[in-house]
Amino acid sequence: MFTGIIETLGEVTNLKKEQENLHLTIRSSFTEELKIDQSVAHNGVCLTVVAKEKDTYTVTAIKETLQKTAIGSLQVGEQVNLERGMQLGARLDGHIVQGHVDKTGVCTAIEDAQGSTIFTFTYAFDRDTVTIEKGSITVNGVSLTVVNSKDNAFSVAIIPYTLAHTTFKNFAVGTQVNLEFDVIGKYVARLHGLPQ
Template sequence: MFTGIIEDLGEIKNIEREGSNIHYTLTCSFVNELKIDQSLAHNGVCLTVVNLDAENYTVTAIDETLNKTSLSDWGIGDKVNLERCMSANGRFDGHIVQGHVDTTGKCISIIEKDGSWVFTFQYTTENMTVEKGSITVNGASLTVVDSKDDQFSVHIIPYTYEHTQFHALKVGSTVNLEFDILGKYIAKMMRRN
């Protein structure tokens, strides 16, 4: 379980394919605090630490994960949003994030607004967003500003822009989307009636 509050940008140091799996080796500011078998969200995708040394750690993505996320687009030197699992004794600053990506989306617009940015994303899925509801984009917990059937917008403040992967996104970039879990349950119940 995660909150969508990004802790750090990790850098991909190595990529190794083994069968249909891909092993990603990364570094970040809290490598010394990680342990084997720990869950860590990478651009919103929950992956398990499988190897660790003083400077780097490794996670493995299986075929199912690679097919549903943007991980197969990653390259050596790329930066990814990182978040460790939620601590049970702290504040809950974001929203409930599972680290289970629902689909990918495309950035279709970036508008600078005199110190902040409006990002618009398009997606194809049965899930939906609602105005002022929560959405996770590459692991970052955000508030939906403009919701349409197949797209939504979010406003990004300078801190988020600088300290997450948002500063590297361009029109056409693929992002991982996790829709609000409460909204997904409500939509499922409504379809039953």
Template sequence: MFTGIIETLGKVEKLEKDGGNLHLTIVSDIAPELKIDQSVSHNGVCLTVVSLTGNSYTVTAIEETLNKTNLGELMLGDTVNLERAMVLGARLDGHIVQGHVDQIAVCKSVEEKDGSWVYTFEYDPKLNNVTIEKGSITVDGVSLTVVDSQKDSFNVAIIPYTHEHTRFHTYHVGTIVNLEFDVVGKYVSRLLELRS
């Protein structure tokens, strides 16, 4: 369980294919504090630490994860949004995030507005995921509030701190991001679907 509040950025140091799996070695300032078997969110994807070496650690993404997220698009030197699992009893500053990506989206526009930024993301509506105005959405692991909710797209407004301390400053038109829709909204949507 995560909050969507990014702790730090990591840098991809090594990518190693192993059958359908991909081992990702990440350099990060939180690496010395990690333990084997610990869960860490990488661009919103919960992955398990499998090895540690100094200021880097390795996680493994299986083929299904690579097919459904943007992790398979990562290249050496790319940055990754990182968040360690939530500590029970701590403040929930973002919203409830499971680290289970629902689908990917594509950045359709980036607009600077008086010191902040508005990003538009478009996703495939056939997967029946929905956003609501002022509802929660997770973009690459970042907890955000939806602006201008549409059937297949939404906007988010990004403050300077988030822009600088997450991958948002690297996004451009065409960037692929991971989406995790609000867990409460997903259950409500499913219950309504079953009643129809």
């Protein structure tokens, strides 16, 4: 379980393909605190630490993860949003995030809003992936509030702090992102059988 509040940015230092799996080695400021078998969200994708050495650790993405997320498009030297699992009894500053990406989306517009930056994303709509005005969405692991909701698109307003401390600062039109829709919204949509 995560909150969508990014702890730090990591850097991809190595990528190794092994059969259908991809091993990603990440340099982070909290590597020393990690344990083998610990879950860490990488751009919103929950992956398990399988090895660590000095200031880097390694996680493995399986075929299904690579097919359903943008994690396989990462390159050596690229930054990733990192969040460790939330601690029981801690404040929930973002929203309930599982680290299970529903689908990918694409950034289609970036607009300077004189104090914030509006990012618009599109995605393939289905009944389990809906957004609502002022509802929650996770983009590359970042907990955000929807400011403009459509059937297959939404916008979010990013404050300068979030822009500076997450991978949003590297986004351009065409950037592929991981999307996790609000878990409560997904259950409600399923119960009410929204049309596809």
